[in-house]
Amino acid sequence: MRAIFYLILIISAYLIIKSLLEPRPRNSADKIRSRTRAADIGSDMVQDLYCNTFIPKESAIKEVISGKVHFFCSKECSNKFKAKV
Ligand SMILES: [Zn+2]
Incomplete structure (x- = not known):
């Protein structure tokens, strides 16, 4: 019983760490890139x-x-x- 409990604990800990580490740098980089791109268009182009x-x-x-x-x-x-x- 204890082995299964630890297994679940390890898997959930792994998933939490994975979700915390993986998407963050990619998302923030994309956000910064799209923000600067939008600012570039906004400063040069008018509608x-x-x-x-x-x-x-x-x-x-x-x-x-x-x-x-x-x-x-x-x-x-x-x-x-x-x-x-
Ligand atoms: Zn016109």
């Missing part, structure tokens, strides 16, 4: 609110509409968006 295309921030048309800064791929889109609002 056109009218046609929903992503455009580089430098070439986007910047419009301040009701106190908020919006970006558009073209003057046409900004005019259409302003007409819609």
Whole structure:
């Protein structure tokens, strides 16, 4: 009886240690990588609110509409968006 108890104890201890050690470094590395990737896209690309295309921030048309800064791929889109609002 005691042998089975120890066996269960060892197996559960092994599973706990395995679950603690294995996924952690992989997950945290993925999280950091995806976070930096999202930050890179966020700093360079902006979304056109009218046609929903992503455009580089430098070439986007910047419009301040009701106190908020919006970006558009073209003057046409900004005019259409302003007409819609
Ligand atoms: Zn557009």
